[in-house]
Amino acid sequence: MSIRTVACIGAGYVGGPTMAVMAERCPDLEFVVADRDESRVRAWQAGTPPIYEPGLEEILRVALRRNLQFTTDVVSAVRQGQIIFVSVNTPTKTFGEGAGMAADLQHWEACARAIRAFADGPRIVVEKSTVPVRTAEAMDRILNDGPGPRKFEVLSNPEFLAEGTAIQDLLEPDRVLIGGPDTAQGREAVEQLVSIYARWVPRDRILTMSVWSAELAKLTANAFLAQRISSINSIAELCEATGARIGEVARAIGLDRRIGPRFLEAGIGFGGSCFRKDLLNLAYLCRVAGLDEVAEYWTAVVRMNERQQTRFVAGMLRRMFNTLADKRIALFGFAFKPDTGDTRDSPAIAIARALLAERARLAITDPRALENARRELADVTDRIEFWADPYAAARGAHAIAVLTAWREYRDLDWSELYRHMERPAFVFDGRNVLDVDALHEIGFNVVPIGAPARIHGGDPAAHLALT
Numbered sequence: 404m405s406i407r408t409v410a411c412i413g414a415g416y417v418g419g420p421t422m423a424v425m426a427e428r429c430p431d432l433e434f435v436v437a438d439r440d441e442s443r444v445r446a447w448q449a450g451t452p453p454i455y456e457p458g459l460e461e462i463l464r465v466a467l468r469r470n471l472q473f474t475t476d477v478v479s480a481v482r483q484g485q486i487i488f489v490s491v492n493t494p495t496k497t498f499g500e501g502a503g504m505a506a507d508l509q510h511w512e513a514c515a516r517a518i519r520a521f522a523d524g525p526r527i528v529v530e531k532s533t534v535p536v537r538t539a540e541a542m543d544r545i546l547n548d549g550p551g552p553r554k555f556e557v558l559s560n561p562e563f564l565a566e567g568t569a570i571q572d573l574l575e576p577d578r579v580l581i582g583g584p585d586t587a588q589g590r591e592a593v594e595q596l597v598s599i600y601a602r603w604v605p606r607d608r609i610l611t612m613s614v615w616s617a618e619l620a621k622l623t624a625n626a627f628l629a630q631r632i633s634s635i636n637s638i639a640e641l642c643e644a645t646g647a648r649i650g651e652v653a654r655a656i657g658l659d660r661r662i663g664p665r666f667l668e669a670g671i672g673f674g675g676s677c678f679r680k681d682l683l684n685l686a687y688l689c690r691v692a693g694l695d696e697v698a699e700y701w702t703a704v705v706r707m708n709e710r711q712q713t714r715f716v717a718g719m720l721r722r723m724f725n726t727l728a729d730k731r732i733a734l735f736g737f738a739f740k741p742d743t744g745d746t747r748d749s750p751a752i753a754i755a756r757a758l759l760a761e762r763a764r765l766a767i768t769d770p771r772a773l774e775n776a777r778r779e780l781a782d783v784t785d786r787i788e789f790w791a792d793p794y795a796a797a798r799g800a801h802a803i804a805v806l807t808a809w810r811e812y813r814d815l816d817w818s819e820l821y822r823h824m825e826r827p828a829f830v831f832d833g834r835n836v837l838d839v840d841a842l843h844e845i846g847f848n849v850v851p852i853g854a855p856a857r858i859h860g861g862d863p864a865a866h867l868a869l870t
C-alpha cells in the first residue's frame with residue numbers, strides 16, 4: 404500500500420503538535436486530524452492552537468490548508484487515513500478496578516470501535532497516547548475480531564515530546580520507537596511508518612522492536628526521569644536538615660558522565676500528565692504480575708514527589724509564625740512547568756489546596772495558565788484571586804511562593820514587589836530560580852529548596868548542626 408493520507412484521532416497536547424510537524428516535514432502526504440471537541444478543532448483550524456507551545460504557530464502557518472486539516476468528523480478521518488494515529492487522553496482511572504492507578508482506556512477503546520466500524524479497507528493503527536503495556540494487543544483484538552482476513556495492523560509509536568519543547572523534540576528526536584508484530588504484515592506496516600519518519604529523522608535513530616517492548620520503554624523512560632527528580636528532591640531535604648546546598652551537590656554529581664547534568668533540579672516536585680500516571684501504571688502492571696516489591700519501589704517515587712508539596716507548605720507555615728490564617732499569599736506560577744499553560748497534575752494544585760486548608764487567601768498569577776488554574780480550583784474560588792499581573796498579585800501579600808520556573812519571575816523588579824507587601828515579607832522559591840542573596844538584601848526573608856534560608860534575625864527552622 405502506498406501511503407497518501409495520514410489521520411489522527413485526538414488534537415490535544417500530543418496529537419496536535421505531532422501532526423503539525425509531520426505535515427510540515429512531509430509535504431507530499433495529506434494529514435487529517437479529528438477531535439470531537441468542536442472549539443478545539445476550530446482553534447486549530449484557525450491557526451491559533453488551543454494549547455500554548457513555542458514555535459507551533461509558525462509550523463501551522465506552513466502546513467495548514469496545504470496538507471493539514473482539523474475536523475470534528477472522526478468518521479471521515481477514519482475513512483481517509485491509511486495510517487491512523489490514536490492520540491486521545493488516557494487519564495488515571497478514577498473508578499472501579501485499578502482506580503487511582505490503572506489507565507482509563509474508555510476514549511481509546513471508543514476510537515478502536517470507530518475505526519472498526521468505519522474503515523472501509525486495511526489500515527495501520529498507531530498507538531500514540533501513553534497507554535499501559537499490552538493496550539495494542541487489546542486494540543488488535545477489538546479491531547480484528549471475527550472471521551475473514553486481518554484488516555488492521557496495530558503499532559506502538561510512543562511519544563517522547565516534552566511540553567514547552569515539543570516542536571524541537573519532534574523535529575530532532577533523540578529516538579523514534581516503533582513497535583510492531585513480528586509477522587510479514589506487521590513488518591510491512593512498521594516499514595511504512597519508518598518511511599514517514601525517515602523523511603526527517605536519521606535512520607539510526609528510528610528503533611523498531613516488539614509492540615510490548617515499545618510500550619514498556621515509554622513507561623520506563625518516564626519512570627526513570629521521574630525517579631531522578633524524586634532522588635534529587637530526597638537529597639534536597641537532607642541538605643536542608645544538614646546545611647549543604649543542593650545546587651552544589653547536583654553540579655558535582657552531574658559532572659559524572661554516567662549520571663549527566665539534566666533533570667537534577669530540586670523543587671516542589673514533578674507534575675504534568677505523564678510522570679505520575681506512568682509511574683502508577685508501571686506499579687499497577689507490576690502488581691498484576693505479582694511483583695509487589697517492584698511495584699513498591701516505583702510507588703515510592705510518587706510518594707516522594709507528593710511529599711515535596713506537603714513539605715513546602717509545612718516550611719511556609721513554620722517560617723510564617725505557625726499561622727497562615729487570613730494571610731494573603733501570592734502564588735507565582737501555576738503551570739506544571741514553564742513555557743506551557745498546562746496545569747495537569749501541577750504541584751501548584753496540591754500546594755494551593757493545602758494553603759487554603761490553612762485558611763490562607765491566595766492570589767494566583769501565571770503568564771499562560773490562569774484559565775486552567777481557575778478550572779482546577781473551581782470548587783474553592785471564594786478565597787482566591789487570579790491576576791495576570793504578578794505585581795497586582797503580590798500587593799498586600801505576606802509571602803510570594805514561586806511554583807513554576809518562568810524566566811520572567813527572575814527579571815521582576817523585586818524591590819517594587821517588596822515595597823507593596825506586608826512585613827515581614829517572605830519569598831518561598833519552590834523552583835530555585837531566584838537570587839537568594841539579592842532578595843535578602845532588599846529586605847525579603849528568602850527560603851529556597853535544599854539550601855539554607857536567609858531570614859532576617861535568624862531562621863527558626865534552621866538546620867540541625869550535625870557536629
Ligand code: UDX
Pocket residue numbers: 562563564565566567625628632665666667668669670671672673674675676677678739740
Ligand atoms: C515528560 C517527558 O519528559 C517526555 O519525554 C514525555 O513524553 C512526557 O512527559 P513533560 O511532562 O512535558 O514531559 O515535562 P518534563 O520536562 O519532563 O517535566 C516534568 C516535570 O518535572 C515538571 O513539573 C518539571 O518542573 C519537573 N522537573 C523536571 C523537576 O522538578 N526537576 C527537573 O530537574 C526536571
Ligand code: ADP
Pocket residue numbers: 412413414415416417418437438439440443477490491492493510511513514532533676
Ligand atoms: P494528550 O496530552 O494525550 O494529547 P489531551 O487531553 O490534550 O491529551 O488530548 C486528547 C484529545 O482527544 C482531546 O482533545 C479530546 O477531545 C480528544 N478525544 C478523546 N476521546 C475522543 C474520541 N473518542 N474521539 C475524538 N476525539 C477524542
